Amino acid sequence: MRTRYIQRGAEVSEFSQIPIWRRANKKDLIQIGFGLFVVFFVLSSYITAVLHLLPYDPLKINLKEMMQSPDYRHILGTDFMGRDILSRIIVGSQAYFMPGLLSIIIALFFGIMAGLVSGYNGGMTDSIISYILDLIDSIPKMVIILLAIAFFRPGIYFIMLIVGITNIPTVASLIKSKVIFLKKRNFIEAGKALGLKTRDIIFKHILWYNCKAIVIIQATLGMAEVILIETSLSYLGFGVQEPEPSWGNMVAAGKDYFFMGDFFLSTAPAAAILISILGFYLLGDGLNNLLEWRRKR
Amino acid sequence: MKYTILWKPILKLVLREFFIAILLLLSVSILIFSILKLAPGDPLHIFINIQTQNPEEIAAIKREFGLDRSIAVQYLSWLNNLIHGNFGNSFRTGRPVFGELIKVGVNTLILTIGSMIVTLLIAIPIAVISSLRRCPFLSWGLTLFAYILSSLPVFWLGYIAIYIFTKKFNLFPFLSAGAASGFRINWIYFLLPIIVLGIGNGSISEIIRHMRAQLERVLSEDYIKAAKAKGASIWRHSFKEGILIPVTTMIAAKIPFILGGAVVVEQVFNWPGMGRLAWQAALDRDYPVIMGITIFAAVVVHLGRLSQTIVFAFVNPQTSEKGEAA
Numbered sequence: 029m030r031t032r033y034i035q036r037g038a039e040v041s042e043f044s045q046i047p048i049w050r051r052a053n054k055k056d057l058i059q060i061g062f063g064l065f066v067v068f069f070v071l072s073s074y075i076t077a078v079l080h081l082l083p084y085d086p087l088k089i090n091l092k093e094m095m096q097s098p099d100y101r102h103i104l105g106t107d108f109m110g111r112d113i114l115s116r117i118i119v120g121s122q123a124y125f126m127p128g129l130l131s132i133i134i135a136l137f138f139g140i141m142a143g144l145v146s147g148y149n150g151g152m153t154d155s156i157i158s159y160i161l162d163l164i165d166s167i168p169k170m171v172i173i174l175l176a177i178a179f180f181r182p183g184i185y186f187i188m189l190i191v192g193i194t195n196i197p198t199v200a201s202l203i204k205s206k207v208i209f210l211k212k213r214n215f216i217e218a219g220k221a222l223g224l225k226t227r228d229i230i231f232k233h234i235l236w237y238n239c240k241a242i243v244i245i246q247a248t249l250g251m252a253e254v255i256l257i258e259t260s261l262s263y264l265g266f267g268v269q270e271p272e273p274s275w276g277n278m279v280a281a282g283k284d285y286f287f288m289g290d291f292f293l294s295t296a297p298a299a300a301i302l303i304s305i306l307g308f309y310l311l312g313d314g315l316n317n318l319l320e321w322r323r324k325r
Numbered sequence: 326m327k328y329t330i331l332w333k334p335i336l337k338l339v340l341r342e343f344f345i346a347i348l349l350l351l352s353v354s355i356l357i358f359s360i361l362k363l364a365p366g367d368p369l370h371i372f373i374n375i376q377t378q379n380p381e382e383i384a385a386i387k388r389e390f391g392l393d394r395s396i397a398v399q400y401l402s403w404l405n406n407l408i409h410g411n412f413g414n415s416f417r418t419g420r421p422v423f424g425e426l427i428k429v430g431v432n433t434l435i436l437t438i439g440s441m442i443v444t445l446l447i448a449i450p451i452a453v454i455s456s457l458r459r460c461p462f463l464s465w466g467l468t469l470f471a472y473i474l475s476s477l478p479v480f481w482l483g484y485i486a487i488y489i490f491t492k493k494f495n496l497f498p499f500l501s502a503g504a505a506s507g508f509r510i511n512w513i514y515f516l517l518p519i520i521v522l523g524i525g526n527g528s529i530s531e532i533i534r535h536m537r538a539q540l541e542r543v544l545s546e547d548y549i550k551a552a553k554a555k556g557a558s559i560w561r562h563s564f565k566e567g568i569l570i571p572v573t574t575m576i577a578a579k580i581p582f583i584l585g586g587a588v589v590v591e592q593v594f595n596w597p598g599m600g601r602l603a604w605q606a607a608l609d610r611d612y613p614v615i616m617g618i619t620i621f622a623a624v625v626v627h628l629g630r631l632s633q634t635i636v637f638a639f640v641n642p643q644t645s646e647k648g649e650a651a
Contacts, residue, residue: 055465159349159352162345162349163349163352163353163356165581165626166349166350166353166623166626166627167353167357167581167619167622167623167626168581168582168584168585168622168626169581169582169585170584170585170586170588170600171584171585171588171603171618171619171622174588174600174603174604174607175357175360175603175607175615175619177607178604178607178608179360179361179364179365179607180364180365252476256478256527259478260478260479260480260586260589263478263480263589263592264588264589264592276478276480279478279480279481280480283480283484286484286488287488287491287492294481294484295481298477298478298481301476301478301481302473302476302477302478305476305478305527306472306473306476309472309475309476309530310472313472313530313534316534
């Protein structure tokens with residue numbers, strides 16, 4: 029009852045109450061549409077790979093059909109061992125998809141927790157948490173990841189766990205600054221005055237009503253970063269190993285043919301990387317424009 | 326009107342940040358040291374496999390490198406050496422770590438800082454143009470262009486660049502940067518990787534977004550309207566808050582990211598940098614080298630942040646009066 033009252037009161041959130049579909053403009057919609065298209069592309073290729081609905085076996089070597097240019101049988105051509113490039117690109121999305129989700133979930137969960145606690149409590153708790161986050165932030169991500177790979181020879185899930193941990197400070201600092209900003213607003217004060225539980229204020233009125241946008245945007249940008257890191261690692265030869273396809277090691281395998289004039293071998297997976305990262309960036313940016321649209325003061 | 330710089334609070338703030346940075350570096354070294362000791366693998370295997378199986382000799386080697394003592398004692402002796410400016414000797418080559426670190430560290434720093442400058446040269450004009458809102462279509466096109474640039478995989482871009490320069494223009498037989506010996510430095514060896522990393526490091530779009538948001542906010546402030554009304558230059562008035570602060574923020578935030586991208590570009594261009602040294606050292610469990618590299622990277626990151634604090638304090642003395650960094 030009391031919650032409803034606060035909701036109907038002057039302000040619940042700092043965002044505009046105009047519904048999204050009214051305030052969207054064409055640019056944002058184009059960006060979001062392209063982003064959603066890419067998400068659909070990635071999701072469907074993941075499902076195709078899981079269900080084995082591929083046109084060709086991605087691992088099957090067929091030396092009779094080596095280095096074919098694109099035609100109606102092999103839509104994206106074949107590589108230097110006669111393997112179908114389209115099938116390999118589709119299966120390559122498996123290399124980062126689930127591990128990437130794991131890393132995003134870790135980064136978001138711990139980032140949100142740290143941000144909320146240190147923003148709302150302040151004082152000593154804040155200092156300790158910021159110190160730990162600064163500690164994570166002071167070593168470049170790639171150095172941590174390379175060291176971990178060299179020491180533990182981990183699988184892709186462990187690598188993505190580390191990527192998730194290194195992404196915690198970004199999420200936490202965004203959430204924290206938002207919480208500090210919101211804490212002084214009237215509707216939170218009113219909630220406290222009405223005797224709402226602190227748990228309700230933090231999780232419902234701060235996180236759910238006002239921080240949804242940050243979380244969604246960070247998730248999309250996180251996926252773009254995961255693709256970047258996974259492809260870089262498997263390009264360097266540390267991620268997914270050769271017979272198993274990954275976009276990064278496909279580019280690396282095609283590089284020897286690059287100087288003979290066969291661009292397609294490494295350009296096709298590079299284009300897949302480009303389009304997916306671009307899609308997630310544009311989705312994040314479009315959502316940012318749409319959801320973080322402030323009311324004119 | 327001339328305003329006086331309040332040196333005392335700024336100095337206090339910078340000292341505070343410096344102290345915190347030192348504390349963080351200490352914690353980083355403790356963390357990395359304990360992970361090194363907990364990780365499986367033994368630095369001795371490179372000696373033992375090759376030279377000896379005799380337990381007494383193994384014990385002697387251990388004693389020589391100080392590996393027979395407890396972890397805490399090892400760490401403290403490492404720290405003691407560090408304070409005296411000695412990073413220890415590499416297990417593998419036996420040479421002092423400091424010299425090797427400087428040699429490859431300078432290469433990596435050139436790559437990182439150079440590509441940071443290239444990135445800024447691309448990003449700042451686009452951000453300024455699109456924050457003016459004179460021509461929405463142009464600004465959207467430029468932003469889209471920046472997004473495409475920042476999602477290009479940097480290794481593929483590297484191959485394209487090498488291909489264009491070697492095959493099409495016949496500019497040079499492609500060798501590594503290390504082959505450019507002596508004083509006759511072929512500048513293209515240095516410029517090509519720097520430009521490739523500057524374009525493809527993936528942070529252009531984020532820099533543009535941050536800068537555009539800040540510039541738009543500043544340009545809509547009242548003091549800019551006042552400046553416009555009296556006919557003064559807008560850019561002189563909005564430079565500090567609208568350009569200087571976002572640029573320093575982004576430089577400090579993106580240095581670790583570009584250091585990471587440098588590892589990949591070093592591989593593509595055969596650039597003798599820190600990434601390769603780190604990888605080799607980690608494989609060999611070459612503890613002093615790994616510690617040196619980690620500390621070096623952390624110091625670079627913290628130098629970036631410290632310079633950000635200094636710029637903030639000078640631009641906006643309020644932050645230093647409160648005694649907290651913005």
